[in-house]
Amino acid sequence: MAVTAETRHRSRPHGIERRRRRVAYGLLLPGGGWLLVFFLVPFLMMAYTSLKSGGVLSGGFRFTWEFSNYIDALSGRQVFVMRSLMYAAMTTIGTVLLAYPAAYWIAFHGGRWKNTLLFMILLPYFVSFVIRTVQWKFLLADTGPLLGTLKDIGIVPADFHVLATPIAVVGGLIYNYLPFAALPLFVALDRIDRTLIEGAYDLYANRTQAFLKIVFPLSMPGVFAATLLTFVPATGDYVEAEILGGPTTKMIGNIIQTEFLTRARYPVAAALSMVLMLTMVLLTSIYAKALGTEDETLAAARL
Amino acid sequence: MSVAVTAAQPRSVPVEEAPLRKPRKRLARLILPTYTVFLMLYLVTPILVMILYGFNDIPGERQTPRFWGFTLDWYRTMFDDPSLTQAVRNSVVIAIVAAAIATPLGTTLGLALGRYGFRGKAAVSFVIFMAIAIPEIVLGSSLLSMFVQAQAQLGFVTILLSHIAFNTPFVAVTVRARVQGMDRSLEDAAQDLFASPIIAFWKVTFPIILPGILAGLMLAFVLSLDDFVITNFVSGQLQTFPIWVYGATRIGLPPTVNVLGTLLFVAGVALALITAVSRRGEGSE
Numbered sequence: 001m002a003v004t005a006e007t008r009h010r011s012r013p014h015g016i017e018r019r020r021r022r023v024a025y026g027l028l029l030p031g032g033g034w035l036l037v038f039f040l041v042p043f044l045m046m047a048y049t050s051l052k053s054g055g056v057l058s059g060g061f062r063f064t065w066e067f068s069n070y071i072d073a074l075s076g077r078q079v080f081v082m083r084s085l086m087y088a089a090m091t092t093i094g095t096v097l098l099a100y101p102a103a104y105w106i107a108f109h110g111g112r113w114k115n116t117l118l119f120m121i122l123l124p125y126f127v128s129f130v131i132r133t134v135q136w137k138f139l140l141a142d143t144g145p146l147l148g149t150l151k152d153i154g155i156v157p158a159d160f161h162v163l164a165t166p167i168a169v170v171g172g173l174i175y176n177y178l179p180f181a182a183l184p185l186f187v188a189l190d191r192i193d194r195t196l197i198e199g200a201y202d203l204y205a206n207r208t209q210a211f212l213k214i215v216f217p218l219s220m221p222g223v224f225a226a227t228l229l230t231f232v233p234a235t236g237d238y239v240e241a242e243i244l245g246g247p248t249t250k251m252i253g254n255i256i257q258t259e260f261l262t263r264a265r266y267p268v269a270a271a272l273s274m275v276l277m278l279t280m281v282l283l284t285s286i287y288a289k290a291l292g293t294e295d296e297t298l299a300a301a302r303l
Numbered sequence: 304m305s306v307a308v309t310a311a312q313p314r315s316v317p318v319e320e321a322p323l324r325k326p327r328k329r330l331a332r333l334i335l336p337t338y339t340v341f342l343m344l345y346l347v348t349p350i351l352v353m354i355l356y357g358f359n360d361i362p363g364e365r366q367t368p369r370f371w372g373f374t375l376d377w378y379r380t381m382f383d384d385p386s387l388t389q390a391v392r393n394s395v396v397i398a399i400v401a402a403a404i405a406t407p408l409g410t411t412l413g414l415a416l417g418r419y420g421f422r423g424k425a426a427v428s429f430v431i432f433m434a435i436a437i438p439e440i441v442l443g444s445s446l447l448s449m450f451v452q453a454q455a456q457l458g459f460v461t462i463l464l465s466h467i468a469f470n471t472p473f474v475a476v477t478v479r480a481r482v483q484g485m486d487r488s489l490e491d492a493a494q495d496l497f498a499s500p501i502i503a504f505w506k507v508t509f510p511i512i513l514p515g516i517l518a519g520l521m522l523a524f525v526l527s528l529d530d531f532v533i534t535n536f537v538s539g540q541l542q543t544f545p546i547w548v549y550g551a552t553r554i555g556l557p558p559t560v561n562v563l564g565t566l567l568f569v570a571g572v573a574l575a576l577i578t579a580v581s582r583r584g585e586g587s588e
Binding site: 018020024025027028029030031035036038039040041042043045046048049051060089096098099101102103104106109113115119120121123124125126127129130131132134136137138139141175178179184228232233235236237238239243253256257260261266269270273277278280284 | 304320332334335336338339343345346347348349350352353356366368392407408409411412414415418419427430431434435436437438439440442443444445447448449451452464465467468471472475500519529530531532535536544545548549556560564567568570571572575577579
């Protein structure tokens with residue numbers, strides 16, 4: 001009698017443990033399976049495509065370990081890669097500098113308006129990304145409502161001198177990624193234990209010291225996530241460069257887009273895309289090593 | 304005795320200093336809120352321009368920088384261009400179906416990640432983070448590579464499959480955050496009261512994480528409605544609203560685009576507000 005009770009007691013947690021694990025894998029299966037087929041397999045296919053040779057018109061593509069595609073893809077393209085990285089870096093610095101003070105104020109002084117203010121920051125996401133960018137083109141046009149003297153011209157002239165500059169492209173990128181940066185910054189700042197700041201004041205810290213020694217270091221996971229969530233997508237972005245930019249502001253995304261969709265040079269385009277992705281993975285992991293851990297990134301990325 | 308004196312001092316000093324600090328503090332209190340207001344104005348400006356120019360009484364068919372006067376014409380004729388109407392319809396249908404499929408997929412994924420420990424959890428978390436952070440163009444070009452390889456007909460189905468793929472991770476992280484924030488003891492209590500795990504889930508866990516699921520659903524819908532880059536890669540000849548707008552940018556946009564954009568904006572905001580208010584009503588937030 002006592003023995004069976006004992007064994008049952010011992011075996012029960014074990015059975016529950018096994019059942020929990022079965023439930024976990026069962027829950028994981030549908031979503032995880034979808035991501036496997038439509039996220040991981042496509043990457044393998046892109047890698048595979050990047051090593052093919054041939055052309056659409058010359059009888060299709062064959063897999064031939066054509067590593068020269070990578071040389072082909074990059075020759076003369078370094079300028080676009082460098083420009084994209086430059087623009088993305090400027091965008092990242094711009095968004096974090098612009099978003100941090102507002103995120104700070106909302107987190108510490110937002111009070112019962114916190115959710116409303118956050119909602120205001122997210123408002124642009126309710127308008128299509130393309131339309132938002134087109135509105136900036138409209139606003140920044142030489143004859144537009146912002147810059148322009150409202151000259152009476154029947155048709156919008158193809159006169160985008162102010163527009164086709166790096167400033168217009170980076171400005172558009174900053175605008176579109178600002179809410180992306182503001183959210184993780186807010187989450188990190190909001191999470192800071194207020195008693196730590198009071199503690200700093202008790203220890204004679206002035207406001208600047210309290211910020212530099214307590215608030216800023218504790219908000220680093222947010223800064224880390226914000227920079228990542230801005231820099232990585234901004235590097236590959238081509239819509240701002242296409243709509244607000246000109247021939248001198250082409251980014252790597254424009255090149256990939258043209259190679260894929262206009263010229264149908266799939267292997268070269270796939271090779272370029274692979275280079276972009278690997279560059280991002282490399283830079284991200286260096287950055288993660290230097291600044292934070294992946295756990296912190298994930299924590300702060302939970303919008 | 305001396306210990307007590309030194310211990311008391313730090314507390315008294317800030318109190319004495321407080322009046323001195325006050326004027327600076329008051330000024331500082333003005334700077335940040337003013338800045339925040341300006342930042343919001345900056346964020347809202349293009350939206351206001353979009354709404355305003357939907358009423359622009361232009362002489363031709365294409366939008367001009369000049370505001371000619373107020374008209375409701377474009378609201379009357381917003382569905383007159385069949386290709387534009389079809390593009391909007393495609394966008395809405397794809398967003399609804401993609402969100403409806405991505406939400407259960409992401410919810411179960413979020414539950415698995417938020418509640419259970421299992422082998423490969425770190426890898427799954429990493430893939431989800433990558434899926435969110437990777438440049439859209441990489442995702443788009445890899446999906447196109449696969450569809451080309453599979454000789455799939457580009458169009459509605461390929462757009463839908465791709466949208467579900469990029470939506471699911473967003474739903475998963477939203478639900479996971481909610482699951483991790485919940486009190487596990489509630490569910491244990493339900494099981495102590497002889498509820499089966501399934502009943503405990505539906506009666507206790509599900510209502511608690513429902514706001515997270517709804518937020519994920521909303522996010523998926525909005526992201527899908529808005530997506531341009533990935534859609535552009537896998538759409539073939541089919542046009543969605545952002546693709547139509549992008550294509551028409553070169554020749555100038557008709558004001559009906561402003562009108563449709565405004566209506567989608569108002570509908571989205573209304574939906575979000577209703578969700579938020581109903582959530583507050585439940586008292587769960």
